[in-house]
Amino acid sequence: MSNLELNLSQFSPVMQSPLYHFGLAAKQEPMNEGKGVWANEIALLSYICLRGDSNNAAFTKAAKKVLGETLPTLPCSLIGTPWGNIYWFSPDEWLIVCPREKRAELQHALQSALVGVHSQVVDNSGGYTSVILRGKHADDVLQHCTVYDLHSLTENKVVGTTFGKSSMFLHRHNDGQNSAYVLIFRRSFADYIWRYLERAATPYGFGISTL
Amino acid sequence: MRINNKNSRVDLTKPLNFNFDGKSYIGYQGDTLASALLANGVKIMARSFKYGRPRGIVGAGAEEPNALVQIDVGAKTTPDLKATQVELYDGLVAQRTSGWPSLAFDLKSVGGRFSRFMPAGFYYKTFKWPANFWPLYESVIRRAAGYGKSPVVPDTETYDHQHHHADVLVVGGGANGLLAALLAGRSGVSVILLDEQSEMGGYLLSTPNATIGGKSAIEWRDGMLAELKSLPNVSLFTRTTAFGLHDMNMIQAVELLQDHLPHSARSQTQRRERMHRIRAAKVTLATGAFERPLVFGNNDVPGVMTASALATYFNRYGVACGKHALILTSNDSAYQAVADLAAGGVKVTLADVRNEINADWDARFKQLGIDIYAGFGISEVLGSTSVTGAQLVKLQANKHAASGAPLTIACDVIASSGGLSPTVHLFCHDGGRPTWSDESLAFVVSSNGRANAGIYCVGAVTGEFQLQKGLVKTVATMMELLLSLGKKVNDKGLHLETNEIATSPAHAIYRIPTTVKAFVDFQNDVAVTDIALAVRENFKSIEHIKRYTALGFGTDQGKLSNVNGFAIAAEFLGKTIPEVGTTTYRPAYTPVSFGALAGAHVADTFEPRRYSAMQVSHEKYQAEYETVGNWMRPWYFPKKNQDMHNEDIHAAVNRECLAARNGVAMLDASTLGKIDIQGKDVREFLNRVYANAWSQLAPGKCRYGLMLDEAGMVMDDGVTACITDTHFLMTTTTGGAAKVMNWLEKWHQTEWPELEVYMTSVTDHWTTAALVGPKSREVLAKLCSDIDLSKDAFKFMDWRDGTVAGVPARVCRISFSGELAYEINVDASYGNYVWQELLSAGAEFDITPYGTETMHVLRAEKGFIIVGQETDGSVTPLDLDMAWAVGMKKPYSFLGKRSLARSDTARSDRKQLVGLLTDDPTFVLKEGAQLINSTNITPPVHMLGHVTSSYYSAFLGRSIAMGFVIDGIKRRDNDNAIFAYANGKAVAVKIVSSVFVDAEGARHNV
């Protein structure tokens, strides 16, 4: 971890995202033609892991009651809800990504709705972060970083796959005509993943885009 | 000599300066180093491996065995490149890779005169006496071996990988590859076409006078390329070599991005090479063929080459390799070359081992004034450092013997053709085998023989050497391929008729009888006589012959020599060529740099470094790090001492330890694995995966647990908290986290799906600050008002939820140090903030951040184990004297339990963990010291066990250690000392209890 912002005296905000030490906020600029790849961290979202048996009506009903939508059961699918996106991770696992402000409410709502139902609700908000990847060479860069076949990555699909020697969850992000992607990965790997991304993007020109 | 050939791909208006072996030359844009050197009349480019014989250029591409050069200098220097594959650029600097002191005179050539004493494998028979001289012999052999020099400074250029998924990958951009790619492209499927050369076209570039559909070869190629480029679903890659074909059509291909550019034009931000990993539904191999030379006497004299190389230099590069060419052939494929050279003003003499020459060709040759010797072969090349002529002999019917006196022909270049050897390499990489075709006289691959694996072959690689026939078959093969993708072939507007002259059958001959050395594999100096010797010595499998003679072992992997070798072996074995078969084709088709293989996985991105949220602060405190699993953990925090140097590790650790024991200190424990487990059967699940019992643990409480593998050996440990009756939070070791998570999931999914539990890793979500020491309560109290921290309200091994520094926190009163201690867990987003707040709050008590080394000392003072340090996969809980952590009465036979009862595992006299004390309190034992019975260290010495942990305890003012001793538990505290051996010395140690500090636990019960 080099390029550190060592001035710790003033702490605001008190929360630090996993990519905090790259000081991305200070470097960001509006996207332009000059660079082929643009990325930035969508910092400090909330990540709630929900586990349960999708064949268990009690579970799916309770989940739907809270989420307003039936949990996606189509493999590798994602849906948008008023809370935020719900990602299918496995037949008995979903990730719900919502704004921090909604975390407590959502978690509580789920837990109380699922009392007595075989399930698990876990707050993993400190454990993940998201990066948005854009630009005309976004596809190329991803091809340098993951073995996944991007052609198969249709809208409303999320896949867990490799990123260099670590892993991530990946989905497309509707962003006009240019293809844009969202990468979700674990905090402790963030430094590695960002460096890897920077390195992979160098030949195309790498910029930090305003969100 | 450079000629002005209108078809040449070389741009004579763009001269380039370059340097070979210390001399400066001029070449042109479009040259390879080989063509430029030939144009400059350079003949000798190497010295042979064993005998130091002068060698020149034989081929024009990947098949070149001789001209290995060292390109560039310093950080960019690259060894063993083939001059035939090095594109010329302005300022290129090349060196020879063999020949000492010089190419003109090689010391080895002196020994070479004794070559008769150095047949294949001679070194197995000698260099044995006197026995102890082998190292000397070896050093001589080693110095004689090797071609180029490895760089000695790190590479400054970079590489990466790119993953592709395509419907159709076409390998090879010759006539057939271009056609195949176009047909695939027109059908709309995604297509990748790649070719190793600087431009598409393959052998068409060497036969400009061929016409396809009435167009000249080049025009036709340009037309194909234009349409291919117009198709959005087709990607074209030149300078890109498919070097490996793996299971399920995973092709590795390396693209050379910068080596062909002058330094001034190379970019630091671009890669030197890129490895493409292409997963293709269907692969079309259009890899062509290499011309096979005929084997004859002194066939290695510089100036002897393949007919196609001669043609390629003449037509593609505008270089005449001589004024008078003697061309020997056994088939018609060399005829075009003969005609082209003669038409281009070179005097050509043609020798054909066959007695009749195809009538149409004969007529052409007559017009061109070519002398023809039908039924003749070359018995011996004349000239030592370059060709001056050759002796022709009339061959008898069987072609294995000559009749009559040889006649001498003067010439300055000799070219031969023994037919074509298809480039079947990729087809064979994943287990495919080529088959011998008597008609093509070659090992060929069938166009659709591996269609079931999605592999199709077109063109010369299938043994179809006729251009027109090949193209027509390519259409048929692609029709079949596209059909399997549910597509139709569309050959609208493609005219494939050529101006070829029908050919007459080739003659099956591989060597011309001779009395002098005739080489099969130039690079390894494998001569016909070596193959004969191998067979004589019973090396009869072709794999043995390869290994005994080194046939095909070189950097060209026998592209020219293998088939001749197989055929000549067959002759000596009295077998047919298919009976002999081939050796195994393996990646790499042509060599590929380690850098390209590694891609981005070097330096900073070699492997992940995992960091906790407190890293920002650790940086500020200038931590030294220890790698634990993938994590970077602070090892200790050196402070500047009075003379402003950093403390050494001992000073730092002593300071950190005393702070923890006497004041307050803090450890970043975030890296511990954390698994959230929920469901009505959690207790039962824990009972099964842990050695100890979990039925009674009440909500609000924590318990230490030992996890065993099925063999009963300790695999992991950690503290697990009961949140509610159906909700537990497990912690694991830092290194074991992922393993344990998979372990739990696997048992649940495969053996106990009926248990209602779900688990989720929350390792990254929680950061953990371990606040340790008598003053920890006071520090915590400053930041935490909503938890009653009093001794009895918040007991040892309790946990509580509350807020610390205003941040929601889960505080566990557990202690890995034996001190009053709190582990404060918060959402990692707040981790660094809370850490900072604790540091400020503790400032008045001189709170001290500490690292893993101090953590180790503190736990060792308490006799706590570290899994992986005290354990090595062969240690049971009882060996650790931790029977208290094993619940033998649990109903379900927990993982590993049964193994503990095996006859050997149940022995009472196994090695057991004990404490160890040296007599000299200042002497710190070596971790890894072996424990023995006496000071007698003359081997063999019976070993009782070893020291697992050893430290200086600043708190106790003496050294302490733990280790394993046979039957150690019984032997505790009896006075007879044992000895710890390390660095050649044995020092006395006493076996004691492994708890050195506060056995009764008074310190944490406050």
Next chain:
Amino acid sequence: MKKDYSIWTLLSQGLKNHVGWQPTWRSPALKSSYDVVIIGAGGHGLATAYYLAREHGVKNIAVLEKGFLGGGNTARNTTIVRSNYLWDEAALLYEHSLKLWEGLTEDINYNVMFSQRGVFNLGHTLQDMRDIERRVNANNLNGIDALALNAQEVKDRIPMINIGKDTRFPIMGASYQPRAGVARHDAVAWGFARAASQYGVDIIENCEVTGMDIANGQMQGLQTNKGFIKTSRVGCVTAGHSSVIAKMAGIKMPLESHPLQAFVSESLKPILDTVVMSNAVHGYVSQSDKGELVIGAGIDHYTSYTQRGSPHIIEHTAAAIIELFPMFSRVRMNRQWGGIVDTTPDACPIISKTKVKGLYFNCGWGTGGFKATPGSGNVFAHTIAHDAPHPLNAAFSLDRFHTGHLIDEHGAAGVAH
């Protein structure tokens, strides 16, 4: 035994155009019965036959080989020979072998080019260094040469190596065994074949064992693609294929056969004069006398009998080599291949009787048995001849997997070659 290879015979044959050389080993017709049959003409099988004939006077021996002799793992290993193992049982067995290596060229009158250029096992973590210290001390007490070196001492001996602290896994030190080294793998097979053949052993190539005849627990003979062979004693030395042979006898083995891959660079001028191994980064490298860098990878995690593995393993190994030697980045891989290694749960071999009387197994050498070739053959010959293990291989019996008396060498093995 006829000692006919020397500089003199070479010179005299040189003058006669080498027409006088005899077959290196005889290829006699297969007899219908033998006293002992060895399955597998790899280094271990041939060595076994050689010692059976020479030291135990067994007369009527055949070695059956389904392909060409020495074509299995013997043909495809990276030839590292060392004896610095951790546990007594293993250390003493490998040291026995190392001692035999030191006299092997003379013993079998065939130059196996045993080159004692030393082997470094690098340590990259504190625990690596503890393990190294532990192993080195154990080696010394077992009379095995071994040193523990710090990073600078490693650098002094291998100037090219990168001990920078900026690397992902900084080198902290190494264990070093000076007597360790490399040998010419093919020569070992050919030399033992020749020596065994001269003692009358029949080596039958292209003879695949396809079945076993066992009657009331006693070996009766073998079915092969060349017909039935009567014999009461069979030694199985088939490495990766041991489970397949065991199945013929109705025995299950604690073995899994994995691909293990290796590759060589193009031939270079001398640049590395010792052997460097690293478990942490998963790669090891030496330079052969011919000049190519010989590089070994970690095993593929799945089982396979194809003699191929997955390319990402090789890619990682190339990266690992660059991590240790950044200057090799521009050196090029010339050829890559794989073998089938028979791995056991404790990374130690099985040299054992079985519940079938007259059937013996020598297997489980996994990624590290080339170094054991002479020693393994030597003690296995004893085991077969006496129907009882040699003291040095008593601990390596099959029943350790029932008693739990495993000899856990993972620490010392890792990338075990």
Next chain:
Amino acid sequence: MFVISCPHCQEAREEEEFHYEGEAFIARPATPETLSDEAWGDYLFMKKNPKGWHWEMWNHATACRKVFVLKRNTANHTIAGSWTLDKARTVYDAEQAAA
């Protein structure tokens, strides 16, 4: 280098996304204590390790983290299919019965 279909994600993925988990259907004995050392040792360590078709477990490590069953030929790397654990069981039992 395999392409493996995950029966849960229902998509063919690259080998690098998976972990090999060894021979399938080695059931844990119901009452270990009643087993002899030999029987227990066999359960612990003995493997079929066949040359040919092999029923084995893989874990989709980078995605659904589910263990599933693959039928793969160890002699030529062809793959017959992949199933979830419970489906595989029935297919496997049927195959055993047939044989």
